[in-house]
Amino acid sequence: MVTLLGPSGSGKSTLIRTLNGLEKYQSGTITFNGKKVVPNDKNWQTLRQKIGMVFQSYDLFPNLTVMDNIILGPTKVQKRAKEEVIAQARALLKKVDLLDYEDSYPRQLSGGQKQRIAIVRALALHPEFMLFDEVTASLDPEMVRGVLNIIRDLADQDDMTMIIVTHEMDFAKQVADRVLFLQDGKILEDTPGNQFFDHPQTTRAKEFLESMNF
Numbered sequence: 745m746v747t748l749l750g751p752s753g754s755g756k757s758t759l760i761r762t763l764n765g766l767e768k769y770q771s772g773t774i775t776f777n778g779k780k781v782v783p784n785d786k787n788w789q790t791l792r793q794k795i796g797m798v799f800q801s802y803d804l805f806p807n808l809t810v811m812d813n814i815i816l817g818p819t820k821v822q823k824r825a826k827e828e829v830i831a832q833a834r835a836l837l838k839k840v841d842l843l844d845y846e847d848s849y850p851r852q853l854s855g856g857q858k859q860r861i862a863i864v865r866a867l868a869l870h871p872e873f874m875l876f877d878e879v880t881a882s883l884d885p886e887m888v889r890g891v892l893n894i895i896r897d898l899a900d901q902d903d904m905t906m907i908i909v910t911h912e913m914d915f916a917k918q919v920a921d922r923v924l925f926l927q928d929g930k931i932l933e934d935t936p937g938n939q940f941f942d943h944p945q946t947t948r949a950k951e952f953l954e955s956m957n958f
């Protein structure tokens with residue numbers, strides 16, 4: 745569980761988008777499971793099937809039900825059997841307390857519910873990696889907890905690598921195995937999670953934590 749922290753504009757989203765081939769890079773290398781990624785469209789298409797991504801704005805298809813949103817990728821892209829995918833989708837919906845909503849449309853859901861569906865939709869693709877970029881940033885405070893709990897459960901499962909951008913400092917402290925602190929498009933610090941919050945290495949990170957009242 746890697747957490748990206750840093751002030752607004754420091755490059756957190758850019759870095760996370762780079763890891764999914766959504767952003768071109770001019771130097772450096774990306775290594776996935778020990779293999780250097782050759783950045784072309786075809787390779788990214790293959791890799792993206794292993795990488796689940798959830799953003800601040802839940803981009804569910806408005807014209808599809810919750811269930812159809814979830815099973816679209818697994819059935820159309822991964823060509824998995826519909827019955828199997830639906831059964832798995834229901835199990836995931838149950839986990840996020842939204843089993844009753846499979847026939848609902850996104851407009852009928854609250855922001856927190858939509859974001860939980862967006863997470864389920866990503867998980868239904870059996871990703872090896874999950875990328876989360878400020879997934880709670882646009883939610884009402886009472887919705888934040890439910891979404892963070894789901895991510896925390898995933899973190900506890902131990903078999904999934906996750907890279908998370910968040911401004912929820914308590915949450916970050918609880919879950920982060922490793923913190924990357926960014927500033928001006930650069931990684932200023934790469935510190936174990938259990939050290940960063942009490943003993944950041946740089947003055948800039950210390951100031952950042954203070955500015956977050958942490």
Ligand SMILES: Nc1ncnc2c1ncn2[C@@H]1O[C@H](COP(=O)(O)OP(=O)(O)O)[C@@H](O)[C@H]1O
Binds near residue numbers: 751758
């Ligand atoms: N490593 C980098 N090199 C060049 N430009 C960068 C780099 N990282 C970020 N930027 C630029 O900085 C701006 C803010 O980055 P962004 O990723 O949106 O920040 P954050 O998500 O931390 O708020 C963007 O315009 C982006 O193109």
Ligand SMILES: [Mg+2]
Binds near residue numbers: 758
């Ligand atoms: Mg951002």
